[in-house]
Amino acid sequence: MNPIAIILLFPLLGFILNGVFGHKLPKLVSSSLGALMILLSFVTAISQWSQIAFDINGSISWEAYTFFNLDGLLFRASFALDRLSIWMTLIITGIGTLIHLYSMSYMDHDKNPAKFFSYLNFFVFNMLLLVLGSNFLMMFFGWEGVGLCSYLLIGFWYQNASFGAAARKAFVMNRIGDLGLLLGMFLIVKNFGSLEYNEVLPAIAEGSTSNVVITSIAILLFIGAMGKSAQIPLFTWLPDAMAGPTPVSALIHAATMVTAGIYLVVRCQAMYSLAPMAQELILWVGLATALLGALIGLRQNDIKKVLAYSTVSQLGFMFVALGVGAYTTALFHVTTHAFFKALLFLGAGSVIHGVQDRQDIATMGGLKKMMPITYITFLVGTLAISGFPLLSGFFSKDEILANVFHHNIIAYVVLVFAALLTATYMFRLLFLTFHGEFRGTDYKLSDVHESNWKMTLPLIILAILSVLGGALNLPHYLMHQEGFLASWLKPTFLIFEHAEHSDLATEIGLISVAVFVFLFGWFYSRNKYISKSESPESGSEGIAKVLANKFYIDEIYNKLIVRPIEFFGDVLFALFDTLLLYGITFSINPILRFTGRLNRKIQNGNIEYYLIYMVGAIALLLGLNLFFA
Amino acid sequence: MLSIFHSLEISHYIYLSTVLFSIGLFGVLFRRNAIILLMCIELMLNAVNLLLAAFTEYMGDMQANGQMFVFFIMVVAAAEAAVGLAIIVMVYRNTRKTDVSFLDQLKD
Numbered sequence: 001m002n003p004i005a006i007i008l009l010f011p012l013l014g015f016i017l018n019g020v021f022g023h024k025l026p027k028l029v030s031s032s033l034g035a036l037m038i039l040l041s042f043v044t045a046i047s048q049w050s051q052i053a054f055d056i057n058g059s060i061s062w063e064a065y066t067f068f069n070l071d072g073l074l075f076r077a078s079f080a081l082d083r084l085s086i087w088m089t090l091i092i093t094g095i096g097t098l099i100h101l102y103s104m105s106y107m108d109h110d111k112n113p114a115k116f117f118s119y120l121n122f123f124v125f126n127m128l129l130l131v132l133g134s135n136f137l138m139m140f141f142g143w144e145g146v147g148l149c150s151y152l153l154i155g156f157w158y159q160n161a162s163f164g165a166a167a168r169k170a171f172v173m174n175r176i177g178d179l180g181l182l183l184g185m186f187l188i189v190k191n192f193g194s195l196e197y198n199e200v201l202p203a204i205a206e207g208s209t210s211n212v213v214i215t216s217i218a219i220l221l222f223i224g225a226m227g228k229s230a231q232i233p234l235f236t237w238l239p240d241a242m243a244g245p246t247p248v249s250a251l252i253h254a255a256t257m258v259t260a261g262i263y264l265v266v267r268c269q270a271m272y273s274l275a276p277m278a279q280e281l282i283l284w285v286g287l288a289t290a291l292l293g294a295l296i297g298l299r300q301n302d303i304k305k306v307l308a309y310s311t312v313s314q315l316g317f318m319f320v321a322l323g324v325g326a327y328t329t330a331l332f333h334v335t336t337h338a339f340f341k342a343l344l345f346l347g348a349g350s351v352i353h354g355v356q357d358r359q360d361i362a363t364m365g366g367l368k369k370m371m372p373i374t375y376i377t378f379l380v381g382t383l384a385i386s387g388f389p390l391l392s393g394f395f396s397k398d399e400i401l402a403n404v405f406h407h408n409i410i411a412y413v414v415l416v417f418a419a420l421l422t423a424t425y426m427f428r429l430l431f432l433t434f435h436g437e438f439r440g441t442d443y444k445l446s447d448v449h450e451s452n453w454k455m456t457l458p459l460i461i462l463a464i465l466s467v468l469g470g471a472l473n474l475p476h477y478l479m480h481q482e483g484f485l486a487s488w489l490k491p492t493f494l495i496f497e498h499a500e501h502s503d504l505a506t507e508i509g510l511i512s513v514a515v516f517v518f519l520f521g522w523f524y525s526r527n528k529y530i531s532k533s534e535s536p537e538s539g540s541e542g543i544a545k546v547l548a549n550k551f552y553i554d555e556i557y558n559k560l561i562v563r564p565i566e567f568f569g570d571v572l573f574a575l576f577d578t579l580l581l582y583g584i585t586f587s588i589n590p591i592l593r594f595t596g597r598l599n600r601k602i603q604n605g606n607i608e609y610y611l612i613y614m615v616g617a618i619a620l621l622l623g624l625n626l627f628f629a
Numbered sequence: 630m631l632s633i634f635h636s637l638e639i640s641h642y643i644y645l646s647t648v649l650f651s652i653g654l655f656g657v658l659f660r661r662n663a664i665i666l667l668m669c670i671e672l673m674l675n676a677v678n679l680l681l682a683a684f685t686e687y688m689g690d691m692q693a694n695g696q697m698f699v700f701f702i703m704v705v706a707a708a709e710a711a712v713g714l715a716i717i718v719m720v721y722r723n724t725r726k727t728d729v730s731f732l733d734q735l736k737d
Contacts, residue, residue, distance in 0.1 A: 606730060607729050607732060608658070608661070608730055615658060
């Protein structure tokens with residue numbers, strides 16, 4: 001059996017087993033089953049590593065099925081495990097396994113963990129479909145499946161109406177992006193007559209296609225990526241998506257689903273490298289998102305909301321890297337971000353669990369004594385995301401900054417500012433949650449408890465990965481050769497990726513800026529929330545209020561888009577439903593009643609009358625026949 | 630043998646069977662006794678049988694396909710009569726009547 005099939009099969013099996021029989025199984029069995037399936041998938045993926053590593057062009061492909069053949073245009077379920085997709089597969093299944101393990105404990109109190117695990121497995125299956133598919137069609141299948149699963153998981157506690165609304169919001173926002181992706185695919189079919197990566201991308205790399213076509217395809221695909229990877233203007237679903245159980249936030253909204261957009265752009269590297277206009281667009285959209293997310297993150301008091309906006313901001317960083325053509329760097333940041341953001345989300349989940357389902361950091365504080373493991377791992381995550389030297393986030397973020405520095409100095413300054421804000425809001429979150437005085441009013445500090453091993457073990461593993469993750473792609477100035485990830489990915493890029501290597505002086509300068517940014521964020525938050533022990537005011541005036549209210553973007557969308565659409569719907573309702581449809585049906589109604597009343601007399605149940613009708617009808621037909629023949 | 634049949638015009642057979650069929654039809658339509666109804670149906674069927682037999686002769690069909698149909702119709706008619714009589718017996722046991730106008734339950 002093809003290894004790709006095995007990798008895909010396990011999560012699907014888990015989904016089916018838990019979905020069909022889960023409610024009959026004991027909680028422990030169904031949740032272990034869910035976790036085991038992802039683990040097996042992970043192990044299978046690892047076992048294929050060497051296969052791909054030894055051969056520079058090595059990849060495993062699998063032609064599973066041909067859906068249909070449209071005059072030579074094949075719609076196939078074909079898969080490929082190449083260097084890029086195995087990298088993503090390992091992130092998805094590896095972190096997925098940890099999150100499943102964590103969920104076993106986190107969802108223990110839930111009524112229906114089997115349903116949760118079946119959705120979670122199905123989510124992983126779709127994500128794998130997305131990265132393993134070797135054509136745009138399979139990617140689109142996974143893309144949609146991931147959207148569906150995120151809808152199901154965000155709305156997992158659907159009894160709460162606002163959670164259901166958040167789920168719908170995520171779905172609709174994603175659909176808007178999907179339309180762009182779909183249109184891009186149509187253009188690809190129209191211009192290249194194929195959807196297979198290994199036919200379309202080399203054709204583009206040849207360089208004979210017109211620039212307009214490539215740019216429009218690139219921009220349309222990027223619109224799809226905007227939806228999935230939460231970029232301006234389609235980012236508002238991601239913070240709301242925190243309505244789902246915390247492991248879902250960790251899995252979907254930090255480690256895997258939102259990286260789909262990055263994956264798409266990295267996969268289509270050849271296309272984007274030849275579309276400088278699209279790249280420029282990606283750069284500025286990513287930059288704006290990075291800044292906006294970081295600014296809003298400064299003034300949020302919900303522990304998960306802060307992390308959510310941080311994700312939005314970090315995704316902006318990744319798109320900035322894509323915008324300047326640093327594809328490896330973007331994927332490197334995807335990887336390190338997957339480590340530390342999953343860690344932070346799971347840590348937040350552990351805190352939420354510890355303080356009995358509270359999420360407002362205004363009522364926390366001083367938790368570090370009661371939750372030492374969670375505290376230390378959360379600290380590691382914070383250091384990593386803020387860019388503490390030699391941790392994973394430091395290397396990946398520094399690489400992005402260095403690339404942007406060589407590309408566009410204004411973008412560099414803005415991005416440094418966003419990085420500075422990142423350090424600030426992350427330390428604010430850390431200090432308010434774990435340091436200082438305990439501020440809880442309706443519960444006692446002694447009630448707070450550390451989570452059990454199923455939750456802390458993933459935290460510890462992720463913390464170790466967050467520390468060491470930088471080793472995956474050490475910078476040029478340390479090694480005097482390209483990093484591991486850069487050389488690993490090189491064969492998958494059809495167009496040579498131009499890597500900037502600055503001289504030592506510039507590099508030292510850039511690093512000093514990065515370290516300064518980290519120190520400033522740490523010092524500012526420490527000064528504000530520990531030395532002066534300010535309470536996390538929700539922001540009552542001026543700019544703070546604007547930030548706390550997320551720039552009123554939801555309100556603006558409501559006014560500008562939702563309301564007009566609703567108004568349009570009302571108009572249509574009044575015109576078509578009320579006037580036309582109701583008018584027609586209600587005027588037909590009396591006619592039908594009248595004829596019905598007439599016909600009822602005929603059907604009196606007496607067989608003699610029936611016979612007469614029958615004979616009469618036959619006579620009539622025969623007579624007509626005679627008359628017209 | 631053939632000449633006996635051919636001594637009459639085909640039209641005579643048609644007239645006869647039309648008369649028989651009409652008698653049966655009117656009987657079915659306007660009589661109420663279920664047994665008479667069955668008899669009238671039989672009459673109609675036999676009118677058709679007569680016509681089939683006559684046409685077969687006059688068409689000179691040596692395989693006598695039409696006359697074969699007559700036998701089929703007879704068998705079906707016998708079966709139908711058996712079922713019909715059984716129903717009438719059951720109805721009679723329940724209602725002490727064989728009057729079809731009494732049976733107006735079909736509208737339900």
